[in-house]
Amino acid sequence: MCSCGNVSETVIDVRQIAPRxxxxxxxxxxxxxxxxxxxxxxxxxxxxxxxxxxGEHLGGAFAWDYVEQGPQVWRVRISRTAA
Structure with a gap:
């Protein structure tokens, strides 16, 4: 988990997950x-x-915001914007 302001968000580190x-x-x-x-x-x-x-599967139902953009670590905040 990551404490981001007053809200705790789940953090998924895909570097630790099998590619498939x-x-x-x-x-x-x-x-x-x-x-x-x-x-x-x-x-x-x-x-x-x-x-x-x-974008293909969810259209405008999500937001994609880069928090960190490399070169070694990329961090993206992905949020649901619509039901």
Missing amino acids: MRHPIVFGTFDMLQPGEAFQLVSDHDPRPLHYQF
């Missing part, structure tokens, strides 16, 4: 969010392909 399990875990975590809730994704590369997948 990463996207299912990320999408499963997103599916559990209520509108306005978020989690942070930590990766060793820009997760841009995942961002494209979110």
Whole structure:
């Protein structure tokens, strides 16, 4: 968990997860969010392909905000914006 202001957010560090399990875990975590809730994704590369997948599957129901942009660590805050 990460303490971000007054809100605790789940942090998923995909560097510690087998590659074939990463996207299912990320999408499963997103599916559990209520509108306005978020989690942070930590990766060793820009997760841009995942961002494209979110756009294809969820349209405007999410927000994608870079917190840290490499070169060694990428951190993205992913939030649900609509039901």
